[in-house]
Amino acid sequence: MGTFDQTAFNHFILxxxxxxxxxxxxxxxxxxxxxxxxxxxTVFENAMLTAYVAEKIHDFTQDRGxxxxxxxxxxxxxxxxxxxxxxxxxxxxxxxxxxFCHLAMGRGRPKDHGNPKDRYFxxxxxxxxxxxxxxxxxxxxxxxxxxxLLKEGVHLVAAYSLTNRMEKRGDGRSVQEAVxxxxxxxxxxxxxxxxxxxxxxxxxxxxEIGLAVEDEFKRYxxxxxxxxxxxxxxx
Numbered sequence: 068m069g070t071f072d073q074t075a076f077n078h079f080i081l082x083x084x085x086x087x088x089x090x091x092x093x094x095x096x097x098x099x100x101x102x103x104x105x106x107x108x109t110v111f112e113n114a115m116l117t118a119y120v121a122e123k124i125h126d127f128t129q130d131r132g133x134x135x136x137x138x139x140x141x142x143x144x145x146x147x148x149x150x151x152x153x154x155x156x157x158x159x160x161x162x163x164x165x166x167f168c169h170l171a172m173g174r175g176r177p178k179d180h181g182n183p184k185d186r187y188f189x190x191x192x193x194x195x196x197x198x199x200x201x202x203x204x205x206x207x208x209x210x211x212x213x214x215x216l217l218k219e220g221v222h223l224v225a226a227y228s229l230t231n232r233m234e235k236r237g238d239g240r241s242v243q244e245a246v247x248x249x250x251x252x253x254x255x256x257x258x259x260x261x262x263x264x265x266x267x268x269x270x271x272x273x274x275e276i277g278l279a280v281e282d283e284f285k286r287y288x289x290x291x292x293x294x295x296x297x298x299x300x301x302x
Contacts, residue, residue: 089101138199
């Protein structure tokens with residue numbers, strides 16, 4: 068168990084068409100316009116693919132020396148991967164070890180009646196907890212989730228995103244800086260600069276789109292991005 072293979076995980080992302088390009092820019096949840104996307108939802112519609120990702124999360128976790136009791140997905144985009152990751156974590160430890168058997172799930176919208184503790188949760192995370200987000204752009208939804216869990220007294224040990232778009236927030240900070248302001252370490256299992264050049268070579272959306280994506284990284288990126296089309300043009 069353990070030993071996360073970054074190259075294999077990136078290949079899985081590319082083969083599953085999680086990263087792609089738009090002919091015309093679309094508005095992201097952050098409000099920004101973008102010519103490229105990261106979409107984990109199609110993977111999470113497949114139980115076997117979701118289970119594969121869960122095992123990679125386990126490997127990533129063990130390589131970093133974390134020993135969580137609970138994995139919790141940011142509602143609602145990461146709810147499925149949170150539950151499957153927790154289920155398979157419990158199976159690794161054995162069903163008789165009840166410290167690892169708690170299933171926690173967040174509500175997309177707060178419940179306006181009943182027990183106040185159930186307002187945001189269908190089971191509050193127990194013990195040492197790792198929070199999973201599918202994609203981080205500004206990290207706002209992840210921050211909201213972390214703040215809510217901290218108010219509930221949950222013992223948070225780390226926050227993960229399956230893919231970090233590696234963009235600066237409106238305040239100029241990176242997602243990692245914004246998340247770690249809470250005192251919770253942040254990790255990404257994959258990053259856009261490591262995925263986009265290979266995705267561009269696979270899909271060949273055209274030089275115009277390639278330049279538009281590069282321009283997005285000039286404006287918003289934590290670091291610059293060069294795609295194969297631009298490099299070939301300069302040569």
